[in-house]
Amino acid sequence: MRTLFFATLFVAGGFIACSSGTAQSGGQTAREEQPRLPKYGPTWVEEDTVQFQVSLTDSEWKNRLNEVQFHVLREKGTERAFTGEYWDNKKEGTYYSAASGQPLFTSETKFRSGTGWPSFYEPINNDAVLLVMDYSYGWNRVEVIDSKSGSHLGHVFEDGPQPTGLRYCMNSASLVFVPKGENPQKYLPFLANATDD
Template sequence: MEKINKTEEEWKQELTPEQFHILRQKGTERPWTGELLNNKDYGKYTCAACGNELFISDTKFDSGCGWPSFFAPIEKNAVEYHMDKSFGMIRTEVTCGKCEGHLGHVFHDGPPPTGERFCMNSGALKFTPISDRS
């Protein structure tokens, strides 16, 4: 996948303050506040910064964690993984495979078939409804 290379100033001009904070500064929205948390519509979730397709609603589930959760990305290379040692814990950060924007974290306590829980920030995502499931 071809990477997008922009300066932080360019990102700052293109993103909302919340999106910039999450995607570029590795911020996190407060739990239970994201607009996509309770979204039950069928469609695709893309990176709010670059439009890269990340998740499909068939993989979304209610994990009870306060953030939109998915059990698998739409494609293996849609996301990248990085060790995150911030806040005195070790987690696996998930970033966009195209623009490297921070999306959230992945945990190994999700449902079958993957056993993974991609805990994503609504502010890092955009949702596009799809009317046809075929």
């Protein structure tokens, strides 16, 4: 029983660390409070209104992704803190979307956030990701999704380092790291068969 208590406490603490959103309080509802993120940068969207370039059935996604990737990317799951492959990766290279194969972040913008998830202060370019308001679990958070597939990557918070002051808190399962100078197709075999994505 004691082990179950501490395991539950650990998981809850990890969730809160990557959920630094604004809780509902007083007479305000979650939807009334808006984030102060800058208006420039990635595009804000309502997910239901976007046609994504990479659109697969659940069965096709399950063929492309492993079980953890499918849960995180397609079911908006979150991996536990300090368990993902890239949270402490210090190698030079580029982080690609495990769903669409497009480049998302570089090692140059990665920083140690202490949260247990890979964190970056900006995407590789503003078109790589889209921002969506996330009101789940009673929090106001800004979800970050892959602009080509609409897949869940993580969330962005306003407690990062300069020059942006932002922390893109990503799930390792949503990313594929390609070391500098290597061919992305070696790590993302589906790219070899892609026509437009």
